[in-house]
Amino acid sequence: MNYKTIMVSLALDRPNDACLAVVGDLAERFGARMIGIAASDVKAPLYFADGG
Numbered sequence: 001m002n003y004k005t006i007m008v009s010l011a012l013d014r015p016n017d018a019c020l021a022v023v024g025d026l027a028e029r030f031g032a033r034m035i036g037i038a039a040s041d042v043k044a045p046l047y048f049a050d051g052g
Helices: 017-030
Strands: 005-009 033-037
Touching: 005 017, 017 033
Parallel strands: 005 033
Antiparallel strands: none
């Protein structure tokens, strides 16, 4: 069985070395590419601070 792409979820608040090592080994074994994905909340700027 071959995989073309392996996606890995990455954390923004801690190191991802171990996770990337495992996925890197899998990608090498299957001749696949790695895609890393991470997400964060977007904090909208406050343009009006005193409610007018």
